[in-house]
Amino acid sequence: MSRNIVDIIDRRTLLKAAGGAGVTALAGCVSSTDDGSEETTETETDGTTETDGTTESGSNGGPYAIGMVDSLTGSLSAFGERNQRGKDLALKRVNDVGINGRDLKIIVEDSESESQGGVSAAQKLVNQNQVPFLIGSVGSGVSLAIYESVVQGTDVVQLSQNSTGLSLTDFPGLLRMSPTGRTQSTALSNIIADDGYDEVAVTYVNNDYGQSLADAFEQSYDGEIAYKNPHDQKQQSYSGVVSEMNSSGADAWLFITYQAEFATMVNEAYSSGYEAQFYGADSVSGDNVLENTPKGSMDGMKIVVPSAPVDQDNYKEFASAFKEEYGEEPTAWSAYAYDCVVTAALSIQAADEFTGKALQKTVREVTRPEGQKVTSFEAASKILSDGGGVDDVDYQGVSGPIDFDENGDPVGYLQILTVENHDYVGTGFIES
Structure with a gap:
């Protein structure tokens, strides 16, 4: 791609030096x-x-x-x-x-x-x-x-x-x-357990990111994994995936995937009348998801995201x-x-x-x-x-x-987002 050329200023004699350091306590994300x-x-x-x-x-x-x-x-x-x-x-x-x-x-x-x-x-x-x-x-x-x-x-x-x-x-x-995503996986397992779910269905994108987070979640979660299967990127439909998650009998569904794939899954689950408590890793959240899914289709979903x-x-x-x-x-x-x-x-x-x-x-x-x-x-x-x-x-x-x-x-630091009125609302913080 093209690049603009800018003049380089010689600072050999113009070094700026301004002191000052501060120690600040972490209180939020x-x-x-x-x-x-x-x-x-x-x-x-x-x-x-x-x-x-x-x-x-x-x-x-x-x-x-x-x-x-x-x-x-x-x-x-x-x-x-x-x-x-x-x-x-x-x-x-x-x-x-x-x-x-x-x-x-x-x-x-x-x-x-x-x-x-x-x-x-x-x-x-x-x-x-x-x-x-x-x-x-x-x-x-x-x-x-x-x-x-x-x-x-x-x-x-x-x-x-x-x-x-x-x-x-x-x-x-x-x-x-x-x-590392291990902090996300551990946080998600704790949140799902704290919410009272002892059974969960998991789908993850079929690459290193998805596989590693799903495996770490399984290792951390004390409940039953009723369904755990990968899916490929850029598919036109994921109706088979959401149907199998629904058939697993689990009331909690965990999505470890990307925004476009997740939006498709939400639409197909919503149109099929499936009801479950949704959870997600950071990569499922974004304006693109909100814009391409019906209002009410994700309310109550909890997502764990890296934070500052x-x-x-x-x-x-x-x-x-x-x-x-x-x-x-x-x-x-x-x-x-x-x-x-x-x-x-x-x-x-x-x-x-x-x-x-x-x-x-x-x-x-x-x-x-x-x-x-x-x-x-x-x-x-x-x-x-x-x-x-x-x-x-x-x-x-x-x-x-x-x-x-x-x-x-x-x-690492993490934040918990909850979908409320089809928008993301920060509802908690976690320090790894």
Whole structure:
């Protein structure tokens, strides 16, 4: 896709350094629901041309170039659009300060919301642009395919903005900003049990995301799984699936799928007169579902979604700036992408050189609790500019404390949404 060329300002003599750090208690969360429209988003990159990204730190005044694989088109493009807005806001703030007197440039490629598209995009970024740091991608299957086909066995750092599949935990070299779906599965099993249901019917999308969350739910749920079967994406009808769920006799139905598929299931269950208490993982919620299902067809449904802490001061500031820029409230997906950019920038500034090997040593450390808690790139950058080391910084993201564990998973927060009057209403919070 086309990219605008912008001038790069040489900040070797104009580094901005403003101190200030704050420790803010977590007292709430914000929903990460997204609309499900398939909208192609044109994306700007901050930089000159798509040049080699391996220039060592300090060797010239050009930008540090990293890559990003995102869903600009395809079934997950609504999430990609939010990613790009969070990315753009973070990139502007990073470049207002600068990294060692230089800008950060992000080369964005489209995964088309598919594994093969993600692999092709990542190959271009890693092999042609030679980026040492890769943000990507949306969708657990896409992110894992990129890691196994392109990143694994190299020094390139991969940090996924939107992947919750449980299997990513088995690949500690693949970092992610959004929490593992195991937290969702455990929360759903507890909610369904607390609601008094000892029997449930489960259908899940036939990929790594769906399979892993469904398996984790089964492991956590103490009741009986009356029905558990996968379904394929992009089918015109799921009448067989909802009929089998109804025949199972379970009064609680759990959907682990995507918005378009779920909307079709809701319509077919509603038109058939089936009645059950609906539950869902995060990917079933969105404006697209509300717009394409009858009022009353989902009332009472409970959905567990990843979340960001709303009472954290830096989140409030982020949300205000996001709304001013884009005219809408951010989602957690926007916050995850924002934090990916800031984490990458801090990793670059803290590293001895701009190589994957050096960044591997800093990317986890700049969000560790051992350092001074800071809530902005500017404050963290000042610590490093004043002679502080990687152990002196603990960046607290707008999506919450990050603190990657040994498996590359962050601290996670969840929100419970309930469908009331055909709209999503926040009804509770969960800290993983």
